[in-house]
Amino acid sequence: MASKTLWIAVAVVVVVVVAAIAALVYKPSAPAAPTTSSAPSASTSTTQATPTSTTAASVKTVTIGALLPLTGSLQFMGVSGQCAIQLAVQDANQMFASKGIQFQLVVQDSACDPTAALQKLQTLYSQGIRFVAGLTCSSELSAVKNFAEQNHILITSISTSPLLAVPKPYIFRLPPTDNAQAKVLAALYHMLGIKRVVIVYRADAWGQGLTQAIINETKKYGIQVVGAFGYDPSPSAMPAAEQAAVQKASAALGTPGPDAAFEIISFDQDGAAVVQAAMNDPVLSKVRWFGTDSNVYGTAIMQAGGQALAAAKFMGAVASPNPDDPHYLHFANEFKKFCGHAPTGYDPYYYDTAMIIMEAIAETGSTDPTVINSVLEQWGKNGTYVGATGPVYFDQYHDRQYASYLIVGVVIVNGTPTWINAGFYNGTTGQITVFPQGQALFSS
Amino acid sequence: MIRDVLAKTVALVIALVVVGALAFASPLPKDVRVLLQNIEVYIAIYGIYVISLNLEVGYLGLPQFGKVMFLLIGAIAVGGIATKLVLLIYQNAIFKAMGAYPLAKISDYCMYYQYSVTSLVNQMLAQNPALGLGYFLFGVALAMVLSAGLGVLFAYPAIRLREDYLGILLLVSGEFLRVVTYYATPVACGVNGAVIPDPFAWALGETRTLVYFIATSAFLIATFLVFDAIGNSPFGRALRAIRDSETAAAVFGKDIVKFRIRVLAFASAFAGLAGALLAYYFDYTILGTYLPIYTFIGWTMLILGGLGNNVGAIVGVVVYYIVQTLLDIYKNSLQAVLHADPTYLAYAIFGLAIILVLMYRPQGIVPEKPVKTIDLNKVRERIQRKIK
Amino acid sequence: MLEIKGIVKQFGAFRALDGVDMTIERGKVTLLIGPNGSGKTTLINVVTGVYKPEAGRVYFHDDGKTLDITGWPPHKVFAQGIVRTFQIPQIFQKLTVMENLLAVARGQAGEGVLNAMREGRWAKQEEELAERAFEILDLVGLGDVWDRYAYSLSAGQMKLLELARALMAGAKLIILDEPIAGIPIAQAHAIFQTIRDVNAKGVTFWVVEHRIDIAFKYVDYVYAMASGRVISQGAPDAVAKDPKVIESYIGG
Incomplete structure (x- = not known):
């Protein structure tokens, strides 16, 4: 005796499933109404750039996806990155209008949650999207790796975890892995005569990976990492976790000296807490400080202790083209106009995650991810694509290589602590060039 | 009545076969089918999760705010323990190929070699489906046992207290376990996340999804059968009595603590099962992401579907996924009409939908039904005949 | 006493x-x-x-x-x-009148979680309890509302x-x-x-x-x-x- 409601429930489920499938299969014959994007500028409409000279029939519309942490702990990266990608789409539509290709962007929020990332990627896939830019967290990349490979979805990411330095068809990572950054920092320590380093790091995959990489790279120069102390990076643990780690670091370093250094592996907000704890520390306040690509240029960290940063000759390395590179200057300029603030950290990489895909599609005229995959492999060998982050070379794992780094530091300019570009690490030669304005930072 | 439960189970099987056929063997476009396939697997897994939550919340009225803890324990059982067991089994082969034992230096393994080791292991598992199946079942069983044990253990300090204290303790326990295991590399490769060998490595592409669909559906059917059977029994009735009036139930002989322990152990075991399936299906797990939001997603599904009704639990999961997917697909079109950021708009619409359901249909889509043990009408008729 | x-x-x-x-x-x-x-x-x-x-x-x-x-x-x-x-x-508000009675009966075999799944273990007892419950309901004058929800x-x-x-x-x-x-x-x-x-x-x-x-x-x-x-x-x-x-x- 099955109850009546049971059958009603079954019927409801079946009807809902059928309706959902119908909704999925139904594709409007005309592209959806011009999507006004949420960017502050009204000029982001993706269809707007269509030149009037091209007839509608010859314009091919390609929709690319972006999977970004628009909520959650990395929201600050995702929101800025979304703007960079929207800028790239706008640029591409202007650049490639003559080729009769129009790009549209669909953004999904992954919240830096691997489960959500895979589900959203599957949703994008069902909408016929085969190119997805901007994947941010290494954990997300790990979760979507197999699905992307099996279903031939080309993904570009800004993940830097060494764990994923493995064969990964259809996935390309624009920033170099953290091993490369560690190499730069080790070279910088060596140049400045540092022999003892103590590290405080945010205990996530990125912080732990970079710390381990620094330990490995410094060994080559005979530099000793006397201690590395992690802290829980969640905002709820701030600032107690940072303070505790700084205290341990101070004790591990023991005595200050010109051969000693304090390495802060943090993002901006948590970095501010570390700086605040360290600036009054009797040992750490007397040694050189170093940062990472994720805290230099930071506003919170500067506010928290700009004077202390300048006194400690704080320096960090950001994978970047030469700041005088016209490509980067152009990007930085445009970004500021389009997004309302200067690009920070990963913004140029987000831009390139989208642009490299669109350029490959436009140049080849193919929207087959397999074709684009081999195009990017080819380009990566020759450094064909030159974007906001300079020429892009990929190694055999589709990871960025030969990346050059900008050495960024803090000096007092007219009484105010200011971020300056102090030097440049050439990725191909491994040489560090000191800029005139950075001399003071490199002197002992 | 068991016949009633069986009829519902048969209906569930039919529904699963129909949607399975739609997803795996229908003329729908491939990209739609791929989406359906995956959603069906998620629905099956979350179905188990929410049915188990229903026993705690819908039947016993236990404020289980730490439910995600058991997805986490499932992930630990699979990504932390079963995975290491397989590595141990294959350690000599791995040593031959890579020159190092994977478990000798766990931090290096976690940070650098997980993928290379796992792809090697997967090749070997593909040759040995029986071992793969054993590894799968081991992970599942371990997840269930660990969840049952830890579920009771974590609740124990407050098991005698009022429900709200217990709810808070469970919430805190889940977060505690998450943070501790996330920052402890040896558990499941900590912040790197654990790459999990695929027990069905022999199945490739769509076949793999099909295998998981069948496996997760089978577990869902079994879970439904078990939970609906115990729900429609004197046991289920006692739980509801406790839910409606704890004092009266205690005065009428129900040992509240004992019932809470039984329910926590039983429901947690099945939530752990869901966690294990999720980990295997994703073949990757990172413990830091088991945030309390997954507890409340479970609650949302249950409230939507109908508290105290196992059919409702499944319906809630189905509706949740359909609404979520449709919102993801159509939010950009909605945005054109509403001029708001589509990402946050989707969350807002979901929130609104839940508020509307709570306001206008608080009992959920499929409301609670009286416990069906035996045919009471027959007993009634018999007695009335006797009187005449 | x-x-x-x-x-x-x-x-x-x-x-x-x-x-x-x-x-x-x-x-x-x-x-x-x-x-x-x-x-x-x-x-x-x-x-x-x-x-x-x-x-x-x-x-x-x-x-x-x-x-x-x-x-x-x-x-x-x-x-x-x-x-x-x-x-x-x-x-017990959301139980029926009948269930309110059955729920309080003493020594029910079906209240163990494992027994609950095996109807054979408790079905007969349940029948007897239901008969007694109907008698009691008739005695106090609730016989006609036995299948109503208690809250009503x-x-x-x-x-x-x-x-x-x-x-x-x-x-x-x-x-x-x-x-x-x-x-x-x-x-x-x-x-x-x-x-x-x-x-x-x-x-x-x-x-x-x-x-x-x-x-x-x-x-x-x-x-x-x-x-x-x-x-x-x-x-x-x-x-x-x-x-x-x-x-x-x-x-x-």
Whole structure:
């Protein structure tokens, strides 16, 4: 005796499933109404750039996806990155209008949650999207790796975890892995005569990976990492976790000296807490400080202790083209106009995650991810694509290589602590060039 | 009545076969089918999760705010323990190929070699489906046992207290376990996340999804059968009595603590099962992401579907996924009409939908039904005949 | 059957029970009266394990043995054969009337989580319980609403359901907390008649009731309480004439 409601429930489920499938299969014959994007500028409409000279029939519309942490702990990266990608789409539509290709962007929020990332990627896939830019967290990349490979979805990411330095068809990572950054920092320590380093790091995959990489790279120069102390990076643990780690670091370093250094592996907000704890520390306040690509240029960290940063000759390395590179200057300029603030950290990489895909599609005229995959492999060998982050070379794992780094530091300019570009690490030669304005930072 | 439960189970099987056929063997476009396939697997897994939550919340009225803890324990059982067991089994082969034992230096393994080791292991598992199946079942069983044990253990300090204290303790326990295991590399490769060998490595592409669909559906059917059977029994009735009036139930002989322990152990075991399936299906797990939001997603599904009704639990999961997917697909079109950021708009619409359901249909889509043990009408008729 | 000695129960500064002594005789119907706030319900709560007393003991004499049940948890008190009803009905709202009865039956095999899955283990018992439940429902006059949800009952019906549930629990001692409050006179008499009928089968009753005009006709022995103390006891006639009782009712 099955109850009546049971059958009603079954019927409801079946009807809902059928309706959902119908909704999925139904594709409007005309592209959806011009999507006004949420960017502050009204000029982001993706269809707007269509030149009037091209007839509608010859314009091919390609929709690319972006999977970004628009909520959650990395929201600050995702929101800025979304703007960079929207800028790239706008640029591409202007650049490639003559080729009769129009790009549209669909953004999904992954919240830096691997489960959500895979589900959203599957949703994008069902909408016929085969190119997805901007994947941010290494954990997300790990979760979507197999699905992307099996279903031939080309993904570009800004993940830097060494764990994923493995064969990964259809996935390309624009920033170099953290091993490369560690190499730069080790070279910088060596140049400045540092022999003892103590590290405080945010205990996530990125912080732990970079710390381990620094330990490995410094060994080559005979530099000793006397201690590395992690802290829980969640905002709820701030600032107690940072303070505790700084205290341990101070004790591990023991005595200050010109051969000693304090390495802060943090993002901006948590970095501010570390700086605040360290600036009054009797040992750490007397040694050189170093940062990472994720805290230099930071506003919170500067506010928290700009004077202390300048006194400690704080320096960090950001994978970047030469700041005088016209490509980067152009990007930085445009970004500021389009997004309302200067690009920070990963913004140029987000831009390139989208642009490299669109350029490959436009140049080849193919929207087959397999074709684009081999195009990017080819380009990566020759450094064909030159974007906001300079020429892009990929190694055999589709990871960025030969990346050059900008050495960024803090000096007092007219009484105010200011971020300056102090030097440049050439990725191909491994040489560090000191800029005139950075001399003071490199002197002992 | 068991016949009633069986009829519902048969209906569930039919529904699963129909949607399975739609997803795996229908003329729908491939990209739609791929989406359906995956959603069906998620629905099956979350179905188990929410049915188990229903026993705690819908039947016993236990404020289980730490439910995600058991997805986490499932992930630990699979990504932390079963995975290491397989590595141990294959350690000599791995040593031959890579020159190092994977478990000798766990931090290096976690940070650098997980993928290379796992792809090697997967090749070997593909040759040995029986071992793969054993590894799968081991992970599942371990997840269930660990969840049952830890579920009771974590609740124990407050098991005698009022429900709200217990709810808070469970919430805190889940977060505690998450943070501790996330920052402890040896558990499941900590912040790197654990790459999990695929027990069905022999199945490739769509076949793999099909295998998981069948496996997760089978577990869902079994879970439904078990939970609906115990729900429609004197046991289920006692739980509801406790839910409606704890004092009266205690005065009428129900040992509240004992019932809470039984329910926590039983429901947690099945939530752990869901966690294990999720980990295997994703073949990757990172413990830091088991945030309390997954507890409340479970609650949302249950409230939507109908508290105290196992059919409702499944319906809630189905509706949740359909609404979520449709919102993801159509939010950009909605945005054109509403001029708001589509990402946050989707969350807002979901929130609104839940508020509307709570306001206008608080009992959920499929409301609670009286416990069906035996045919009471027959007993009634018999007695009335006797009187005449 | 029940022996209460020197029970003290304190809520903060308020002493709700101030050394109460009482004896409930086996096979009798004992009435407890007293003005509002005199501690009657608190005393029941102490006896049934809902509250723990600060001082004093509760002894239960049965089968020639004496058990000190002071501070026992409610389900253990129930296991000894003591059940109670509530002044404000504590019925199982979202269960049907029938389920309310079945839920309280003693010794159900199907209440174990593993047995629950095996219908064969409890189906027969369930049939017997259902038959008894229908008889009890017919007895108290709820036979026609057996399949209604309990929350849909009227206040009076809820009182009857409380009584039916207590009868269903198969107890040796049934404690009724105001069983006829809010019930029409004719039906109230019927309820006390039922109590006497069941009592005749050997069940001991301890009834708390305000409506002494009705209750005195059916009980064997009366205790009167005021301000947490027993102020009078004896046969109904004697207590009714006790000036302390009259004063406490008029004054309180």
